[in-house]
Amino acid sequence: MQVADMSAVRIAIDEKRYANGAVVIANFQLTLATHEFVCLVGPSGCGKTTLLNLISGLDGDFTGTIQWPNPNNRLKVGYIFQNPRLLPWRTVRENITLPLTAGQYDAATIDAMLASMDLTDVQHAYPGHLSLGMNRRVSILRAFATDPELLLMDEPFVSLDPATARQARFLLLQLWRQRPHTVLFVTHDLREAIVLADRLIFLAAKPMSVIGCEKVTLNDQQRQDEQAVEAFRNDLMTRVSGFGYTF
Amino acid sequence: MKASVIRITSLGIFVLLWQTLAWWLHDPALPGPWQVFSLLIEEAERGALWRHLGATLMRMLVSFSVAMAIGCGIGLGLGLSRCLDVWFYPWLMIILNVPALVTIILCYVWLGLTETAALLAVVLNKTPNVAITLREGVRALDQELLAMARCYRLGWRKTLHHVIWPQLHPYLMAATRSGLALIWKIILVVELLGRSEGVGYQLHLFFQLFDVAGILAYTVAFLGIIGVIELAILKPLDRYQCRWRT
Numbered sequence: 001m002q003v004a005d006m007s008a009v010r011i012a013i014d015e016k017r018y019a020n021g022a023v024v025i026a027n028f029q030l031t032l033a034t035h036e037f038v039c040l041v042g043p044s045g046c047g048k049t050t051l052l053n054l055i056s057g058l059d060g061d062f063t064g065t066i067q068w069p070n071p072n073n074r075l076k077v078g079y080i081f082q083n084p085r086l087l088p089w090r091t092v093r094e095n096i097t098l099p100l101t102a103g104q105y106d107a108a109t110i111d112a113m114l115a116s117m118d119l120t121d122v123q124h125a126y127p128g129h130l131s132l133g134m135n136r137r138v139s140i141l142r143a144f145a146t147d148p149e150l151l152l153m154d155e156p157f158v159s160l161d162p163a164t165a166r167q168a169r170f171l172l173l174q175l176w177r178q179r180p181h182t183v184l185f186v187t188h189d190l191r192e193a194i195v196l197a198d199r200l201i202f203l204a205a206k207p208m209s210v211i212g213c214e215k216v217t218l219n220d221q222q223r224q225d226e227q228a229v230e231a232f233r234n235d236l237m238t239r240v241s242g243f244g245y246t247f
Numbered sequence: 248m249k250a251s252v253i254r255i256t257s258l259g260i261f262v263l264l265w266q267t268l269a270w271w272l273h274d275p276a277l278p279g280p281w282q283v284f285s286l287l288i289e290e291a292e293r294g295a296l297w298r299h300l301g302a303t304l305m306r307m308l309v310s311f312s313v314a315m316a317i318g319c320g321i322g323l324g325l326g327l328s329r330c331l332d333v334w335f336y337p338w339l340m341i342i343l344n345v346p347a348l349v350t351i352i353l354c355y356v357w358l359g360l361t362e363t364a365a366l367l368a369v370v371l372n373k374t375p376n377v378a379i380t381l382r383e384g385v386r387a388l389d390q391e392l393l394a395m396a397r398c399y400r401l402g403w404r405k406t407l408h409h410v411i412w413p414q415l416h417p418y419l420m421a422a423t424r425s426g427l428a429l430i431w432k433i434i435l436v437v438e439l440l441g442r443s444e445g446v447g448y449q450l451h452l453f454f455q456l457f458d459v460a461g462i463l464a465y466t467v468a469f470l471g472i473i474g475v476i477e478l479a480i481l482k483p484l485d486r487y488q489c490r491w492r493t
Contacts (some may be wrong), residue, residue, distance in 0.1 A: 083391065
């Protein structure tokens with residue numbers, strides 16, 4: 001079925017080594033269907049960020065191929081980093097509009113996006129004056145505002161308190177429903193992955209490779225219901241317990 | 248108490264100490280502030296102050312601009328390119344560590360006692376300082392932000408303006424401040440050795456006459472000008488660039 005999807009992104013990393021020679025990723029294969037939300041779940045330090053850097057083109061030092069729908073042109077990538085990576089000397093609004101080309105910029109759209117993320121009041125503040133949760137929301141908006149075709153997210157909600165993280169996750173889902181993108185989301189939090197993803201990919205470390213793949217069959221309402229998420233997680237645990245995970 | 252009030256008070260105490268010391272010693276080798284100040288007024292009325300100060304300031308402006316421009320270029324180049332750095336860093340270290348007096352003498356010997364030689368000597372003394380400072384700044388650039396800029400396809404103009412420039416600003420200000428202080432000291436030596444106008448030339452004259460009041464009058468005039476540059480140009484620039492920090 002996925003083979004027929006001509007607009008899929010096919011990632012096949014044969015080998016990626018660190019500068020010290022250690023193999024981080026070996027025989028890794030993953031196909032992303034259009035507008036699919038995929039979560040990569042794996043232990044911390046297993047090489048997930050490295051993988052995102054390969055896909056985004058920040059790191060070109062590997063053997064293997066990344067096949068884009070149009071072979072001559074990589075998809076426009078939006079990357080939400082683990083640290084928000086905002087420019088501290090530019091305001092919230094300037095940070096969001098900076099990557100936009102003159103043709104992309106539309107003040108009304110930006111206003112609406114800021115409002116949807118509850119950032120209207122702080123749009124002229126500098127990132128250093130805002131909380132980490134707000135900065136993360138700004139970095140999410142920056143990525144969405146460029147209207148990327150592929151959105152890479154590297155644990156964007158880590159180190160937020162549970163309530164803030166929960167709110168940020170639903171704001172993200174809401175944005176994604178409004179403007180669907182193909183999303184590759186990296187996390188080590190299985191509950192978070194279940195709330196967000198269409199499909200979960202389980203990873204093993206040293207070197208990183210795919211050891212399991214599960215579809216999330218919950219609807220939107222169930223995703224907001226913590227008990228339903230918990231039940232799905234327990235059910236999943238019985239199936240993936242062989243992977244040696246302790247979530 | 249406000250910081251500005253403290254600064255003015257502190258300055259006042261300094262002048263007072265000077266006056267007390269001068270009064271206590273009662274020696275022509277240390278004239279008091281009032282004597283120096285009245286001589287300054289006299290020199291200004293005579294027009295000599297403006298002529299010499301103007302010549303020195305003009306030299307400062309030209310050599311400072313040239314040294315900053317060339318130094319920034321070299322610093323950026325060495326900071327950004329590992330290859331350039333390996334090749335030319337030793338050259339920079341050589342020029343940086345040649346004593347200022349040697350550079351000045353060599354320029355005068357090779358090019359004659361000309362204005363060009365004088366300016367070149369100052370530029371050669373200052374440029375390596377700017378280059379070293381800027382090189383450090385480029386090497387300290389935040390790699391994560393640069394990766395972000397690449398990822399979001401900011402292009403080199405936006406990257407330079409919004410990502411790199413704000414990070415280099417403190418280094419540029421450091422180069423500017425230390426540069427102004429260094430340049431005017433070197434210019435005085437250059438003028439003393441081979442020019443027939445300028446503050447350095449005047450100081451030389453006063454030295455031969457053992458006229459300490461004259462020496463101090465020109466020193467005070469120059470300190471005043473550096474102070475004005477600091478307050479009117481550098482401080483406001485700092486405040487504008489650092490508005491996000493407060």
